[in-house]
Amino acid sequence: MGDLASLLKESWSLVEEHQDKVAGYFYARIFLRYPDLRDLFPVQMDVQRARLLGAIVTAVQTLEDPERFDEYLRALGRDHRKFHVEPEHYEVVGGALIESMRAFAGEDWSIEYDQAWADAYAVIASKMLAGADADPNPPYWYGEVVAHERRSRDIAVFTVLPLQPLEYRAGQYLSLECPRYQPRLWRTYSPANAPRRDNTLDFHVRAVGAGWVSSALVRRLQVGDMVKLAAPMGSMTLDRRSTRDAVFVAGGTGLAPIKSLLEELTRYNRTRWVHVFFGAQTREDLYDLADLNRLAARYPWLSVVTACSDDPTFPGEQGYISDVVAKYGPWKEHDFFVSGSGRMVKATLKRLAELQVPSVRIKYDSFSD
Numbered sequence: 001m002g003d004l005a006s007l008l009k010e011s012w013s014l015v016e017e018h019q020d021k022v023a024g025y026f027y028a029r030i031f032l033r034y035p036d037l038r039d040l041f042p043v044q045m046d047v048q049r050a051r052l053l054g055a056i057v058t059a060v061q062t063l064e065d066p067e068r069f070d071e072y073l074r075a076l077g078r079d080h081r082k083f084h085v086e087p088e089h090y091e092v093v094g095g096a097l098i099e100s101m102r103a104f105a106g107e108d109w110s111i112e113y114d115q116a117w118a119d120a121y122a123v124i125a126s127k128m129l130a131g132a133d134a135d136p137n138p139p140y141w142y143g144e145v146v147a148h149e150r151r152s153r154d155i156a157v158f159t160v161l162p163l164q165p166l167e168y169r170a171g172q173y174l175s176l177e178c179p180r181y182q183p184r185l186w187r188t189y190s191p192a193n194a195p196r197r198d199n200t201l202d203f204h205v206r207a208v209g210a211g212w213v214s215s216a217l218v219r220r221l222q223v224g225d226m227v228k229l230a231a232p233m234g235s236m237t238l239d240r241r242s243t244r245d246a247v248f249v250a251g252g253t254g255l256a257p258i259k260s261l262l263e264e265l266t267r268y269n270r271t272r273w274v275h276v277f278f279g280a281q282t283r284e285d286l287y288d289l290a291d292l293n294r295l296a297a298r299y300p301w302l303s304v305v306t307a308c309s310d311d312p313t314f315p316g317e318q319g320y321i322s323d324v325v326a327k328y329g330p331w332k333e334h335d336f337f338v339s340g341s342g343r344m345v346k347a348t349l350k351r352l353a354e355l356q357v358p359s360v361r362i363k364y365d366s367f368s369d
C-alpha cells in the first residue's frame, strides 16, 4: 500500500465509528457557511444521510491510482452538473470534509493526514472538473410525460418526450428526477425502447418498499408532468459484430433494458437465435408479457420463457429465473444479458459461472447500488 493510501486509511479509521456525526457536521459546515448550497441537496436529508460524504470518502480511498479511474471520474464530474454543482463548490466541500474529520479525530489527527486528504481530493476534483468542462451536452434534459399506464399495483409503464433530442444506445440507463413530487432526488432508470425517430423514451418502473422516487413515478406521475433526464450511462449494449446467439435474463422491471436491446435486434437481426427468460414473483408482475409474446409471434428467431417464484398455479415455469435458465441450454457459446434486482443478478451470475459461461460474454445491470 502506498504512503498516501495508508495515511488515508489510517486517518479515516480514527473517525469511522462516528460516521453519522461526521456527516452531520460536514453538511452543517457547508450549509452554515454557504446556505445557497442547501438547495442542491434533497429536501429530506435523512433519506440518504451521508450519501455525499460516503461517496467522497469511498472515492478518495479506493481510487488509489486516479489515472486508472480517469474516465469514471470525468463521467462523475459531467454527471454532477445535473446537481447544479459549480467549480467553486469543490473547494468548499473539500474543506468541510477535512474539517469534519479533524473535529472528530481529536488529538490523534495530524498535519500529515490533512495533507493526504487535501492531495487526494485535489486530484479527484480536478479530474471531475475537467470532465464537466469538456462535456458538450446540457447538464440535463427536460421531458414531458406523454403516456402513463399502471400495469399492476406496483408497476407503471410511462413515456417521456424530451424537449431536445437525447442520444443514447439501447441497453443504457439514465438518471431521472421528478421535480414535481420528489425534487432533487435522482435515480437511474433504463429506457425500454431502442432510440426512436420521435425521440420518446418508455420507462418501466416498479415501486419498491419505502422507495421515494419509484413510488412517485408509479403512483403520482401523470401525463403532462415534466421530468428531468441526465446523460445516458452504461455499457450493456449489443455488439453488432457478434454472431453468437443471445440469452436475455430479466427479473421484474429488469425487463426494461432487455426490451430495448430486443427492439434494436428486431431492426437488423436475421441470423441469431435469441432466448428471453423473464421472471417475477407472481404473474401480475410479468407486466409486459403480452408485448413480449407479440414480438415472439412476429420474429421466428425469438423465444420467451417465463417463470414465477411465488405463484404455484402459474402455467409457465416455477422457481427463480436464475434456476430456470440453468434448466435450458447448453449456454457455453452464447452472449448473455442479465438485468434485475441485485439479488436476482447475483444469483444468475452465480448460476452462469457454474454452467461455465465465460464472464467476458456476460453483460449485466444490477438495480441495487
Ligand SMILES: Cc1cc2nc3c(=O)[nH]c(=O)nc-3n(C[C@H](O)[C@H](O)[C@H](O)COP(=O)(O)OP(=O)(O)OC[C@H]3O[C@@H](n4cnc5c(N)ncnc54)[C@H](O)[C@@H]3O)c2cc1C
Pocket (backbone or CB within 6 Å): 173, 187, 188, 189, 190, 191, 204, 205, 206, 207, 208, 209, 210, 211, 212, 213, 214, 215, 253, 254, 256, 257, 341, 342, 365, 366, 367, 368, 369
Ligand atoms: C443501472 C440501473 C438501472 C435501473 N433501472 C431501473 C428500471 O428500469 N426500472 C426500475 O423500476 N428500477 C430501476 N433501477 C432502480 C432505481 O434506480 C431505484 O433504485 C429504485 O426505483 C428505488 O428508488 P426509490 O427512490 O424509490 O427508493 P429509495 O428511496 O432509494 O430506497 C428506499 C428503500 O427501498 C430499498 N430498495 C431500493 N431499491 C430496491 C429494490 N430494487 N428492491 C427492493 N428494495 C429496494 C432501499 O434499500 C431503501 O431501503 C435501476 C437501478 C440501476 C442501478
Ligand code: HEM
Pocket (backbone or CB within 6 Å): 037, 040, 041, 042, 048, 051, 052, 055, 056, 059, 060, 076, 080, 083, 085, 086, 089, 090, 091, 093, 094, 121, 124, 125, 128, 184, 185, 186
Ligand atoms: C471529490 C469530489 C466529489 C466526489 C468524489 C463526489 C461523488 C459523488 C457520488 C459518487 C455521488 C452519488 C452519485 C449519485 O447518486 O448519482 C454524489 C452525489 C452528490 N454530490 Fe458529489 N462528489 C464530489 C463533490 C461534490 C461537490 C463539490 C458537490 C457540491 C456541493 C457535490 C454535490 C453532490 C450532490 C448534491 C449529490 C446528490 C446527493 C444526494 O442525492 O444526497 N459533490 N457525489
